[in-house]
Amino acid sequence: MEFILLLVLASLYSISLIVGLFKQQILSRSVLYLGFILHLTILIIRSLTAHHPPFTNVYESLLLLSFLMQVKFIFFQKSISDRVINLQRLAVLIFTVVLIALPPETRTIQAVMPALNSIWMYIHVPAYLFSYVALFSGLVLAIIRLFSRKNIFANDEQMDTDISLAMIFMSIGLVTGAIWGQVSWGNFWSWDPKETWALINMIVLSLYFHKNDRKAQALIVILTALTVLFTYFGVTWLLSGLHSYS
Structure with missing residues (x-):
């Protein structure tokens, strides 16, 4: 159905x-x-x-x-x-x-697995979902910006807002995930594949705030979206780890 x-x-x-x-x-x-x-x-x-x-x-x-x-x-x-x-x-x-x-x-x-049935699940997972919403919203604008010939693009401010929100919620997701890991498995960080790629996502996205060129920023957003998609699908099904249940 x-x-x-x-x-x-x-x-x-x-x-x-x-x-x-x-x-x-x-x-x-x-x-x-x-x-x-x-x-x-x-x-x-x-x-x-x-x-x-x-x-x-x-x-x-x-x-x-x-x-x-x-x-x-x-x-x-x-x-x-x-x-x-x-x-x-x-x-x-x-x-x-x-x-x-x-x-x-x-x-x-x-x-739901007992280890996942925690109050932190209701903070960690939504935080990442909100970050992805903001990121993919920014991705749409980044694609248009990349192929725009204009130096001033009407949605640049909106793209900045989206990417800033994506970074904020990714940070919340990473921190709450570490706390959740400590509560459930006894350590804040274990270099699990999904943890590692979540960190990579943040590092790549952070480059956005160190570039003034709009085309370069658009490329960074697109690259971040690709790493997020790999984290979301590739890491889940190709690499084993604590997040393999996803």
Whole structure:
């Protein structure tokens, strides 16, 4: 049933994007809102069925991440161009398609491991999700900035805000993760693959604040997004460690 709802969701987001490309923004937004409501419904059903928040594995966190991205793009975005709007919708659609493409077993509801059932989970995981929302929001602007011939880009300030928020929430996620590790496993840092790559993400992103050239900043955002995606998917499934349960 959930898989069917995901197919419908992807269809609605696709229609919204296609209609938007033809400058029919009123119809596009109407379809988008239908998709948004369905997305929220899927999350609620998942949470009620699983008896825990929808961010205990890759599938659930990606489902929530794409929803939070949609929340930001719809309700917390300044007035922007159609080009930015369409790229934002494409980004959410891509994540939705990835959800559909994930192995069926990832959608299986499982009980939360005792070591994970901690108050720190409710701080650490959302902090990283918020950082990814800000990062991928900035990524959309970075891609446009990279291919823009203008020296002054209307959304540079928004990109600065997004990347600053991404850095803040990544820092919160890293610190709370260390505390959680101490509580659950007896040490703050173990050089677990995902811990290591989380640190790499922060180091790469920090370069953004040491560059004044907008093209260079855009490249740094794109590079950070790639390292985050590897951390999110590659490290989870290719490298073994304390976070392999994800």
